[in-house]
Amino acid sequence: MLKLNVHADVKGITAGLTRYVGEQQKAVVRALNKTAMQARTAASQEVRAAGYNIKASAIKSSFTIQKASRGKLYVMLKSTGRPIALINYSARQGKNGVTVNVKNGRKVFRHAFIATMQNGHRGVFERTGKTHKKVVKNGKTIRSGLPIKELFGPSIPQSLANDAVEKAIMAKIRQKFPQILKHELAFLASKR
Known part of the structure; x- marks a missing residue:
């Protein structure tokens, strides 16, 4: 099972979070958790924009989110998953083998075949x-087909490890967190 942990230098974003106390800390926690949810959605969009033919629901379900709390002012997004079988990448049997659409167009696997x-x-x-x-079948020795193995494409963590995808996710986090925090603090101020 492959894992991808996104660690980023977000000290600029979170440097002043310890100054918040009481109700304000509640706003920080809510902002961190909402930003994590938006980062998960952005990850799904960026993987598909990078050309990977993976369903958005599969990408989102590969994530686990360790949410922030008052004692833990950080969020961890972790994506895990095994390589995805090529049959799930729009596999089609043709004269020259099997074609699949993993990333940016169809690719031919010449000596492959689809079987149940x-x-x-x-x-x-x-x-x-x-x-x-x-x-040996029915008392007769016969020669069987050669051994076969199933073919797999990239896993979801491998597609998330793409540099362009990582940069886009971190840009989204840096852009959204201050906006969400400002909104949460304004919401708390309006309740007083």
């Missing part, structure tokens, strides 16, 4: 090895 296993699992496979296996 006995347990109902469907995937894109390719043969491995150079020798046939000998198998």
Whole structure:
């Protein structure tokens, strides 16, 4: 299982947060948590804008968010996930192999094929090895097909690790946090 933790130098944003006390700290916590939710949405948008053919819901569900509290004035976004089977990238069987749309257009896997296993699992496979296996069926020794392996594309954390995606997410966080904090502080002031 792959993990991606986004650590950024946000000292400029959070340097003065300890000066807030009591009700103001509540606004800081709420602003941090709302910013994390918006960063998750921005991550989904940026991955898809970078050309990866991954569903937005799959990207969002790969995240876990450790929320801020009054004693912990930071938020952690963590994305985990395994490589995604190529069948999920719009796989199509053709004369020359299987074509998939992983990133920015279709790619051909020449010696691949789409198959459904006995347990109902469907995937894109390719043969491995150079020798046939000998198998005994009904008392007769026959040669079976070559061993096969399933093919996979990038995982969601791998697509998030793209430099352009990371920079866009951090820019969104730096832009949105001060705006949300200002809004939360104004909301608290209006309740007095």
